[in-house]
Amino acid sequence: MTTRLVQITMQAQDDAALGRFWAEALGWGVESEGPGITNLEPVGFDYPDPAAVCLDIVARPEPKQVKNRVHVDLATTSTTHQTELVERLRGLGATLADVGQGDVPWTVMADPEGNEFCVLEPRETYRDTGPVAAIVVDCADPRGMARFWGQATDWTVHQVTDDQAALRSAKGVGPYLEFIRTPDAKTVWNRVHLDVRPYPGDDPATEEARLRALGAGDPGIDQSAISWRVLTDTEGNEFCLLSPH
Template identity: 65%
Template sequence: MTLQLVQVNFKAGDDSALGRFWAEALGWGISSEAPGVTNLEPVGFDWPDPAAVCVDLVRVPNPETVKYRVHLELATASEAHHAELVERLKGLGATSADEVQGAAVPWTVMADPEGNMFSVLEPRELYRDTGPIGAVVVECADPRAMVRFWGEAIDWAVHELTDDRALLRSVKGVGPYLEFRRTPDDEVTWNRVHLDVMSNPVSDQAKEVARLEGLGATRADVGQGDVSWVVLADPEGNEFCVLGRG
């Protein structure tokens, strides 16, 4: 098994502006591999590396029509850090979205300048060494079923598995967690974010795509045209990309 989760992909109306927000939010560097594409990663980072799941922002004409069930949760080191980060994010253009959460909770739900939901977590020992992104969360109907697919799909270990939540992390014990969280259909918050995975070596892309299809993935057409990546959907219909050589 050679697949790794390498980045989270945002569809954006303005990739440059949204990229500046997330670069400031995460304290990461910003670059661009092509017009309409903004790349974020830790300063000095040698991509790809499981120590961080990076962020790519891709400009699309109408991002509101692309919907995925993925969001980021940011880690904090203390109550003071939590409060400071929330205020700093508001100063960068984020808005409060606590009404989405409903009941009072210790974390803060927010939306970035284009409306993508994310959470700023209260201090948690589990996320003390993850970096600024504590978890990449995928809302789903059945965490156990998702782990049966994703636990085989990528080279990450299962750290927790219940009917309501599953946690995976790189086998190297670094970087953020990938969380599958049971969410009733009427409580799902749709946004415009999906996962990108990549084979190592990249030349194994076709082999890995075939393996994923054997695990239950299906081909997906989102209007990508002739590109170096392959768009698939997991067993619950969440699209993701298997990157190739550009």
């Protein structure tokens, strides 16, 4: 048994408005499964497919308090494309952001609700990922996170060092999942988190038990009113185990 990384979920005070921003930013389509939930995926996409990790934006009243521990990096094909993309995103409502990055070749930005993301300079590694080059998670121990997520999902570990680690779908498509060593400790509930699904026919309870055996924890919240399970990874980052699909 294993799971698939199928989407990231982002909390927003205005899910519809933020959904419109990200749809324009990525060139994706927008749908809604109900009030307060905006779903984004590539046009013509057959969910779930590792060619893309989709985006769900969920309305929550709490404002953003600290730098997100999970963010996306956007891919570009040339320095001209990078410059044009940054300007287009600013026209959509994004702003330049300073998270202490210093003089780097990529551009750090924030979406209209302050969620950080990066527009990368062209890199050969991301030439075939689609608009999202990577989903990046701040952590204290990239090796440990790669070990947990490599066993939790069917993604392949591509690189592991003390400072960073990278995973990608075993099919060699879609974005990377990267873990970057940072000194900042987790202090609040993550506004952006990962969602995984078991494969059709797998038993969710059995899969939950497997994830817990790998080191997944309990966030300590009442989950009686939801049909999925909220767990935490080995560094306390919340993630959702959805029903098989």
